[in-house]
Amino acid sequence: MNPKKKVDLKLIIIGALGVGKTSLLHQYVHKTFYEDYQTTLGASILSKIISLGDTTLKLQIWDTGGQERFRSMVSTFYKGSDGCILTFDVTDLESFEALDTWRDDVLAKTAPVEKSYPIVVLGNKIDLADRQVPQEVAQDWCKEKDIPYFEVSAKNNINVVQAFEMLAGRALSRYQSILENYLTDSIKLSTGNQSRRGCC
Numbered sequence: 001m002n003p004k005k006k007v008d009l010k011l012i013i014i015g016a017l018g019v020g021k022t023s024l025l026h027q028y029v030h031k032t033f034y035e036d037y038q039t040t041l042g043a044s045i046l047s048k049i050i051s052l053g054d055t056t057l058k059l060q061i062w063d064t065g066g067q068e069r070f071r072s073m074v075s076t077f078y079k080g081s082d083g084c085i086l087t088f089d090v091t092d093l094e095s096f097e098a099l100d101t102w103r104d105d106v107l108a109k110t111a112p113v114e115k116s117y118p119i120v121v122l123g124n125k126i127d128l129a130d131r132q133v134p135q136e137v138a139q140d141w142c143k144e145k146d147i148p149y150f151e152v153s154a155k156n157n158i159n160v161v162q163a164f165e166m167l168a169g170r171a172l173s174r175y176q177s178i179l180e181n182y183l184t185d186s187i188k189l190s191t192g193n194q195s196r197r198g199c200c
């Protein structure tokens with residue numbers, strides 16, 4: 001039997017103040033939900049190990065604070081990430097309208113050259129009645145940008161695992177294709193060097 005491959009991935013969760021980033025992460029990692037609100041200062045990290053096919057993934061997930069005053073500090077954590085969960089609150093229109101800026105920021109730091117950087121969008125707090133962002137509006141925004149969209153509730157644990165694991169799957173595929181390209185380039189380089197050595 002082949003041993004499982006092991007891959008470490010860094011994921012980030014970003015979005016406006018109070019949209020539920022910490023709650024989503026705690027629901028995913030610890031299966032818990034807290035009603036009380038404690039804003040994240042800067043960033044904190046939680047880890048989770050999951051199995052995807054023949055690979056064991058160690059996810060290191062960076063939870064970032066949504067406060068404006070931490071914005072530029074938080075964006076330094078985007079570097080080296082393998083994928084991003086972009087979150088808004090369906091009862092807070094402003095948090096949805098801010099998605100463009102959050103996405104531009106993260107792409108500027110992570111994918112200036114190649115465009116395959118994986119993002120999923122989560123519309124959180126669908127358990128609440130006072131919704132301000134219709135599902136179709138959020139879906140259209142995501143469709144236009146070719147980003148998967150999930151309607152979620154950290155409180156009621158709706159779609160949370162599905163969303164995180166779709167991102168993990170996409171981040172793994174990207175990681176594997178970057179690795180394959182690197183190996184192919186290295187082989188080309190070393191066979192090229194050998195044939196040059198052999199020719200004269």
Ligand SMILES: Nc1nc2c(ncn2[C@@H]2O[C@H](COP(=O)(O)OP(=O)(O)OP(=O)(O)O)[C@@H](O)[C@H]2O)c(=O)[nH]1
Pocket residue numbers: 015016017018019020021022023024034035036037038039040041064065066067124125126127128152153154155156
């Ligand atoms: N009803 C409901 N409340 C939620 C949900 N998710 C989060 N909350 C509440 O929203 C508040 C903010 O949640 P956090 O997870 O701290 O939000 P955050 O985005 O991490 O906040 P910052 O770190 O300040 O940016 C808390 O009171 C949570 O209990 C949800 O799915 N449904």
